[in-house]
Amino acid sequence: MNEKYETHEHDVLIIGAGGAGLCAAISALGQGATVGVVCKSLLGKAHTVMAEGGIAAAMANVDQADDWRTHFRDTMRGGKFLNNWRMAQIHAQEAPDRVHELEQWGALFDRTSDGEILQRAFGGHTFKRLCHVGDRTGLEMIRTLQDRGVHLGIDVYMECAVTRLLKDGDRVVGAFAYWRETGRFVVFKAKSVVIATGGIGKAWRITSNSWEYTGDGMALAYDAGAELMDMEFVQFHPTGMVWPPGVQGILVTEAVRGEGGVLRNKNGERFMERYDPEKMELSTRDVVARAIYTEAKEGRGTEHGGAYLDISHKPAEYVKKKLPSMYHQFRELADVDITQGPMEVGPTCHYMMGGIRVEAETAAATVPGLFAAGEAAAGLHGANRLGGNSLSDLLVFGRRAGLAAADHGAQAGSVNISPQQIDEAAQQMLAPFARSEGESPYRIHEALQDAMQSYVGIFRNEEDLGKGLSELQAFKEGASRLRVEGSRLFNPGWHLARDLKSMLTVSEAVALSALERKESRGAHSRIDYPNYDDSWGKQNNIVARDGDKMKLFQRTVPEMSTELKQILEEKK
Amino acid sequence: MTDATFNVFRGDRNGGELVEYKVPVAPGMVVLDALHYIQAHDAPDLAVRWNCKAGKCGSCSAEVNGRPRLTCKTRMDALPLDQPITVRPLKTFPVIKDLVTDVAWNYQVNRKIPPFTPRPNVEWKMDQRDVDRVQEFRKCIECFLCQNVCHVLRDHDKKEQFGGPRFFVRIAGLDMHPLDGLSRTELLKDEFGIGLCNITKCCTEVCPEDIHITDNAIIPLKERVVDDYYDPVRWFLRKLSGKQRE
Numbered sequence: 001m002n003e004k005y006e007t008h009e010h011d012v013l014i015i016g017a018g019g020a021g022l023c024a025a026i027s028a029l030g031q032g033a034t035v036g037v038v039c040k041s042l043l044g045k046a047h048t049v050m051a052e053g054g055i056a057a058a059m060a061n062v063d064q065a066d067d068w069r070t071h072f073r074d075t076m077r078g079g080k081f082l083n084n085w086r087m088a089q090i091h092a093q094e095a096p097d098r099v100h101e102l103e104q105w106g107a108l109f110d111r112t113s114d115g116e117i118l119q120r121a122f123g124g125h126t127f128k129r130l131c132h133v134g135d136r137t138g139l140e141m142i143r144t145l146q147d148r149g150v151h152l153g154i155d156v157y158m159e160c161a162v163t164r165l166l167k168d169g170d171r172v173v174g175a176f177a178y179w180r181e182t183g184r185f186v187v188f189k190a191k192s193v194v195i196a197t198g199g200i201g202k203a204w205r206i207t208s209n210s211w212e213y214t215g216d217g218m219a220l221a222y223d224a225g226a227e228l229m230d231m232e233f234v235q236f237h238p239t240g241m242v243w244p245p246g247v248q249g250i251l252v253t254e255a256v257r258g259e260g261g262v263l264r265n266k267n268g269e270r271f272m273e274r275y276d277p278e279k280m281e282l283s284t285r286d287v288v289a290r291a292i293y294t295e296a297k298e299g300r301g302t303e304h305g306g307a308y309l310d311i312s313h314k315p316a317e318y319v320k321k322k323l324p325s326m327y328h329q330f331r332e333l334a335d336v337d338i339t340q341g342p343m344e345v346g347p348t349c350h351y352m353m354g355g356i357r358v359e360a361e362t363a364a365a366t367v368p369g370l371f372a373a374g375e376a377a378a379g380l381h382g383a384n385r386l387g388g389n390s391l392s393d394l395l396v397f398g399r400r401a402g403l404a405a406a407d408h409g410a411q412a413g414s415v416n417i418s419p420q421q422i423d424e425a426a427q428q429m430l431a432p433f434a435r436s437e438g439e440s441p442y443r444i445h446e447a448l449q450d451a452m453q454s455y456v457g458i459f460r461n462e463e464d465l466g467k468g469l470s471e472l473q474a475f476k477e478g479a480s481r482l483r484v485e486g487s488r489l490f491n492p493g494w495h496l497a498r499d500l501k502s503m504l505t506v507s508e509a510v511a512l513s514a515l516e517r518k519e520s521r522g523a524h525s526r527i528d529y530p531n532y533d534d535s536w537g538k539q540n541n542i543v544a545r546d547g548d549k550m551k552l553f554q555r556t557v558p559e560m561s562t563e564l565k566q567i568l569e570e571k572k
Numbered sequence: 573m574t575d576a577t578f579n580v581f582r583g584d585r586n587g588g589e590l591v592e593y594k595v596p597v598a599p600g601m602v603v604l605d606a607l608h609y610i611q612a613h614d615a616p617d618l619a620v621r622w623n624c625k626a627g628k629c630g631s632c633s634a635e636v637n638g639r640p641r642l643t644c645k646t647r648m649d650a651l652p653l654d655q656p657i658t659v660r661p662l663k664t665f666p667v668i669k670d671l672v673t674d675v676a677w678n679y680q681v682n683r684k685i686p687p688f689t690p691r692p693n694v695e696w697k698m699d700q701r702d703v704d705r706v707q708e709f710r711k712c713i714e715c716f717l718c719q720n721v722c723h724v725l726r727d728h729d730k731k732e733q734f735g736g737p738r739f740f741v742r743i744a745g746l747d748m749h750p751l752d753g754l755s756r757t758e759l760l761k762d763e764f765g766i767g768l769c770n771i772t773k774c775c776t777e778v779c780p781e782d783i784h785i786t787d788n789a790i791i792p793l794k795e796r797v798v799d800d801y802y803d804p805v806r807w808f809l810r811k812l813s814g815k816q817r818e
Contacts, residue, residue, distance in 0.1 A: 041621075041623055041631065042621070042631065042675070043679065044629075044714055045623045045624075045629045045630070045631050046623075047623075047624075049623075049624065049628055049629045049713075050624050050626065050628050050629065100696070103696060104690065104696075105687075105688065106687065106688030106746070106749065108698075108703050108707055108710060109703075110703070111698055111699065111700040111703055113700075114697070115697030115698050116697065133707065133710075134707070136628070136711065139628065139710075139711070139713065140710060143710065147682075147687055147688075148687065150679075150682065150683055151683075151687040158679075181668050181669075181672075181674075210622075210623040210624050210625070210629070211622065211623065212623065243600070244598070244599045244600020244601070245598050245599060245600060245601075246598060246599075246600050246601045246605045247600060247625075247626075250625065250626045251626070328627070329626060329627065332627070332645055332647075333600065333602070333626075333627075333645070333647075334600065440616065441616075442611065442612040442616060446612070484616070484617075485616050485617055486616065486617025487617070489584060489619075489668075489669050490668055490669040490670070490672050491616075491617045491619070492611055492616070492618065492619060492620065493616030493617050494617070
């Protein structure tokens with residue numbers, strides 16, 4: 001063991017302190033494991049805090065006909081049947097218990113008239129299913145989990161960034177990280193590591209995602225030899241802000257449509273009639289996003305290239321009560337009073353369905369000792385995620401990952417990390433300071449965002465994806481000669497140099513997988529292959545590291561049990 | 573496009589100075605956009621905390637022209653652009669670097685608060701009216717602007733004796749939770765020094781979530797402390813029964 005660096009040891013190390021990471025921490029602690037949580041930001045600022053609409057769980061408080069079977073079927077239909085069906089089953093079955101648990105830890109949901117947790121309608125859900133707190137459900141959730149975790153005694157390493165997973169033979173046994181405040185390096189030893197680092201939206205120019213969403217966990221797992229799956233499925237949320245420029249991409253919650261908001265083009269036409277006459281505004285996100293994009297592209301868009309979303313037909317007090325943060329967001333950032341007139345909205349890169357390939361029951365990745373949950377993991381959502389299924393995903397699989405990681409830790413042998421690995425990780429971080437000339441990480445990041453936006457966006461074709469891949473090669477070239485100015489003390493440029501590496505890895509995985517899948521399914525729309533292809537419907541794209549190269553291959557979707565097949569065939 | 577002039581604090585624990593930057597102004601631009609522009613073009617190592625850029629996470633607090641604000645919600649067109657815009661870190665907390673301050677003290681205070689403790693055998697039903705009252709407190713995004721302007725902390729630096737508005741809000745959220753069974757008045761009175769607050773409402777004025785910190789959280793909590801500790805009848809009953817609160 002290398003004693004040059006500050007070292008901490010835990011049974012379970014969790015990377016990421018959003019909903020999934022904190023649930024994993026709480027459940028691992030409950031098993032008697034010692035737990036450390038490392039996060040890039042301050043505790044309580046993770047992306048979960050931005051979730052608005054609610055937690056999908058078949059509690060049947062409002063629509064009594066709801067049950068896990070219907071939730072399972074909705075999730076599979078939304079995911080165009082590419083989902084890991086076992087995950088979809090576990091998720092639908094366990095979500096109501098997890099919501100009750102959250103309430104018992106102090107979360108305060110909006111109520112029905114008889115005092116139960118209130119549920120609202122959302123796209124793709126047959127029944128009113130989303131447990132919510134106005135339009136700030138994520139804040140309620142993260143604060144509840146944060147307070148629970150801190151009270152139970154998790155050790156949180158805030159503003160600490162993992163740059164590499166450490167291995168002992170095949171096993172993942174820790175992580176190398178640095179403190180953003182001081183720039184000093186730190187080594188974590190652990191018997192199990194849980195990745196809960198969220199998504200990858202910062203690789204696109206127009207995104208609802210925060211600076212943290214750079215695909216770190218996926219890239220760390222990939223580097224450590226784990227398989228990534230379904231990387232072509234990137235969700236563009238239909239409704240982001242489009243004006244003014246500074247707010248472009250900021251999320252406008254689907255709850256606006258769930259509460260009755262309607263979409264119109266510049267001619268006043270309720271255009272969803274042409275795309276999904278049955279579900280209209282509450283169609284799935286992939287359909288609504290493509291509809292808005294198409295309206296704008298064909299000249300029927302708003303002044304700033306979006307669509308109008310209008311909730312002003314509802315009483316002003318109702319809008320302020322049910323959508324308070326939307327009301328403030330538009331009033332303060334766009335000078336629009338949403339109780340009086342429409343919002344301008346357009347698609348924004350929002351969520352990653354793909355990610356680290358995991359086992360349904362345990363959230364175990366394909367490398368021993370490594371687990372993944374939440375947005376960083378693949379499988380539950382298939383080709384398209386339903387709104388509300390993300391927060392329930394965090395609760396259900398965050399908990400399962402923590403339990404399995406603690407179990408694994410209890411059985412795992414002692415941990416040995418070679419000093420060479422650690423020195424190599426340190427050298428890699430320090431290299432950009434040593435160069436007197438080199439590329440700026442900010443420049444390459446901007447170019448990457450433009451390329452992903454142009455070539456790997458909502459609609460894709462072979463030519464664009466090819467261009468995207470060749471630009472990515474050039475960015476990788478540039479990123480190998482980055483230069484960072486200033487000191488190691490809280491240096492965002494230095495940090496970006498490191499995040500850029502993750503973004504380039506996941507961007508390549510997305511473009512490669514998208515090029516390979518020659519069909520359109522869910523969030524993956526190929527202009528040159530506009531239809532479903534049944535044979536692709538039985539295949540997941542897998543990306544893994546092969547030396548310094550990225551290799552791509554397919555795995556066949558496992559056969560579903562008869563019971564579940566029957567549920568899918570039922571009509572409701 | 574016109575340029576705005578920014579004077580941004582650059583420095584660390586050992587001190588620093590205001591440094592001038594020019595930033596082109598775009599429609600709807602906020603101060604955080606300008607700081608990002610400076611990072612990308614002039615000062616790649618300018619330290620700024622931010623996450624959501626949508627007023628939901630409370631990370632990007634700073635003092636803009638002397639006023640504590642979320643920089644992601646401070647519109648440039650609301651500032652006089654004919655003079656330099658000054659951006660400094662929160663004064664109440666030690667500077668780490670540039671606009672980033674050490675807010676760890678807040679996390680230490682938070683840890684002292686006993687968690688939500690439901691009454692035994694409680695039925696998990698609640699009336700929306702009871703929930704409404706508490707949801708106001710749970711809107712808090714922990715931007716710590718209230719902590720920053722509270723003169724007990726800012727001017728008198730009584731961090732050892734005082735919890736601060738943020739944590740009075742948190743305790744109000746717990747104590748007024750319809751199903752919570754614990755009293756936290758002893759903590760409020762002793763360790764969190766709620767008596768030191770003389771209700772100047774500075775905290776309420778800066779709250780980006782419009783929480784009525786003073787009126788709805790601090791004053792009712794002060795009343796609870798008074799009821800529990802300074803009402804002679806209750807004081808006597810408590811002595812007899814040893815009970816904290818019924």
